Amino acid sequence: MRLVCVIGFTPDKQSFGDNHEKQKLIWQGCRMKLNPDDGYALGFALHLKKQNPDLFIEVVTMAPLSVTPLVENILRVGVDRGTLVSDGIFAGSDTATTSRILGKYLKSIDYDYLLAGSFGDDSKINQLPPQVSELLNINYISGISSIDEDTFSSSKILVEVEEEKAMATYELSAPAFLGLTEKCGHKLPYVRLKDSRMDVGHRLQVIDNSVLGFEEREVGPKGSLTKTISVQALRKKTAQQRIVGTDSEGIEYVYNFLKEKRFI
Amino acid sequence: MHRALVYFEKENCQHAVQLLEVLRQLYGNEAFECYALTINGNGQVCQGKVDYVLDVQNQALKPYDQRALTDVVSTLCKTYDFDHLLFVASHFGRTLAPRVAIRLGAAFVSEITAVRHDADSQPQFIAPEAGVQNIGVIKAKAGKPVVLTVRPDTFQYDGSQEKTTKQIKLSDLEFKAGGIRQISRHDNVDNNDISDCELLISGGGGIAKHFEALAPLAKALRGKVSASRPILDRDLIPRSALVGQSGKTVSPRLYMALGIHGAIQHVVALERVEHIISVNTNVNAPICSLSEIVVHGDAATFVDKMLKKIMEDNSHATD
């Protein structure tokens, strides 16, 4: 059985500043971290591997080479292979283009299931899995809160999904893409200090455009159909404080406030 | 003339109606035709609001079979040549829309919360980006269609323009179903998760003796009840309703702190709260320093009076 975790790295919120005048966030030099939900997907895969050591896990990510140490740490906790899809001409691709780049690599390998986090770091849905699934012509289901581990060995898998108003159980045929949430409950373990220098270079491969063979106009900003014009930090307004009593005037004031803000 | 498709997912019709406001803002005064797509639904909610209802009836078409739905939506898009395809950013809408965009080779902007126009009158979309504290301004390159998902409750449709709605029944659309099957589905029993709700009525030591009074107020305001540690200590709530370092981190739009002192261990868990109202007999309580409104007085009295006020106004409204 082969599992491929398609993961993403995002800038670490705590480490980026912003530049007011240009209304742009400063991304350069800020630390990257694994998208938290992707960590749960990896954590789940590693949990399965504990029970079934024959399971082969590959992580695939498209990112700058600067994330290499982060991928190496993932290999140090038990993932079998790391694939870093990286090339200067890929930089600046939107998610659809990123999906096409990753999709091309994924078409070239064998897998039973693809795994990823359901959500991105920005509380938005992780768009990669549905897009990649479309390119690979496989099913994708998001919001998975638990997986029936016993069904993993067969060609059909049972998953429980948390929808807005309901819990549902689905049966999916392999191959399929599974979008996990933190409710699956297995965190990605940290590398032990004693393993932190373990050499994993032989398990890491970098796939660049010499392998994938895109035309320059197909990828990066040129190949993307959307363009982010600016990113701004939302600033919390400091509102004037008002002190009232519990008399009818005070109640009226709070009531009107609730109404004005559409809570009533 | 512009032409747009709005996907009316059976379970999210009320949210889909709001998307009509997105169209109004997108096209301004320019003429446009609005198509509603309903699958195995009755299209009633769109009556008088859209120009056409594309009424697809086929029981083999399941709302969770996104490959089949992608077949249907892209076929329709090719037939009607839409400029924009709009989906509610719902559980299924969020994953269907990107699939459709890939299939059509279309530009895709996800989870927009606002629309505006640049100097050349070209639309720009506002959406959360890289952490919820940031927003991105995104533009689609020339070409159509553009696929959008829209965050629920970010647009308000006022329904002022009455339209004549024509029904188009579609029954012979081709699609390929399979590979996924629903085994069971049951409604979520009362979701008590305080970490994803709009309004929290939260109690502390100052209202411990009347803690049960919070639930009716929370209900009246369609919020949930949470608490600080003194309430947990008295076993009045489970730990899952505890706000604080050792409990949940919450981000409601409104946090009403009733008789809560506001130790740092409590307030660190108030992340991205838009408004805080605190009710406290002690205006020196730290929580008051964070509050937009401080009600100086007994929290139980406040709850009582507030609830009465809401009830009174409700009964007037229905008179």
Place this chain on the structure above:
Amino acid sequence: MDKNSVLDQLNTLVTADQINTNTDDLYEASADRYKKYAYARKALDVPAPVAIVYPKNAEEVSAILKFCNENEINVIPRAGMTATEGGLENWKPVTIVLDTKFFDKIVKIDTYNSQATVQAGVPLQVLEDELRKVGYTTGHSPQSKPVAKYGGLVATRSIGQFSTLYGGIEDMVVGLECVFPNGHVSRIKNVSRRAGGPDIRHIVIGNEGTLCYITEVTIKIFKYYPENNKFYGYLTKDIETGIKILREVMVNGFRPSVARAYSEEDAAQHFYHFHEGKCIVLFMAEGPKGIVEATGTAIEEAVEQFKDGIIKQVDSKLIEDWFNHLNWSQKHIDDEYAEMRAKDSHAGYTTEISADWETIPTIYNAVINRVRTEFDRADEITMLGGHSSHSYLNGTNMYFVYNYTINCAPEDELLVYHHPIQKIIVEETLKYGGSMCHHHGIGKYRSEWTLEEHGTAYFMLEKLKEAFDPKGIMNHGTIFPQPEEVKKYIYQQD
């Protein structure tokens, strides 16, 4: 002796209900709050004790210690379990924990002679509540007050939040009873003062369970005047100004019960509602009316003298309100464990040192500077600051407070984050002639510096150990350095 034989033998000394071998309880007994995060994550790397034993009287303690001494079984005395430096952590494969659970009686409250006698397992809070009923107080109020017990308070040389007026536990202990490894029971009698040779109380106070087991304590008690309490608070432009004001009040001969100076960062986490990004100095004056008023005037005069460094006065009600929410309880501890299980974080660590007035600011600045520039995970620190909270005629303490996001395995947390920071604090303190351990004790995790802490006086400490515990069965690894285990359990080098 193997574990089963130990249990068999124990059964001949005490009854079955006095021996606890429950797995969860033994897991809890294998460490203390030093390894709180690893404990919460079920990742402790130290051996569990064989049993927790609850003796009922000094005779039983004597018999158990004698048995352990003869068979060289490690013994860890335990009371309220609020230790923070590994004093309760177990480093030996065969260990028994001797718990004060049944030493729970208040023997006598004697208001006429202003003293009270309690058994070693009496919680401080219980005695305090009893004393309040008759208008008295222990004057002792560590943050752990609701949980800590007298045996532990005395064994660790504990200190409370009102120490500037009432002193540390060493100023309160009148007499005590303790048992030595050879089974000998000593009783130090209760007198107001004497010149009968060296003050032998100080052999017991602060021994951290490495010399003897405390069974009973007599302490001073004080008249309580809460109605006279006065509070003062000021924002200051730097922590040095705060420390200068503390010194001024002290050297002029006044003793407020609380006298504290906070750095900006520490002020932010205690007083987020009024600190305005500044440092804070605050006082509480307590006692008879005349003394409180005179102390209040002295505080105001000291503040006036350093007014250039004062930004503004804080409403005293805010200080009073803060003060009334100060102590933590067992609930706080439970909460922290819940947090540690759910998230990769905890409430942080502290390292408390002391030095004279002149040296404290130097140490503070040197430490902060070194942590920021040398510590390789400095960018993961979410809070680093400190406060002075216990002042004396000739100096004060500094409580370094730090927290960080934990981006490593629970087993590695201490070595990756806490230990390197604590090492810097200890090194700088010793370099400038301060003490590395103001009131948490040495435990096991500062034992690597015990020699340096005491210098040539270590000779005296070593002789005490040789004399009272020649076989080294009492709390192996605490205070007295054990290089093998330091390597294994602190540096993870097998």
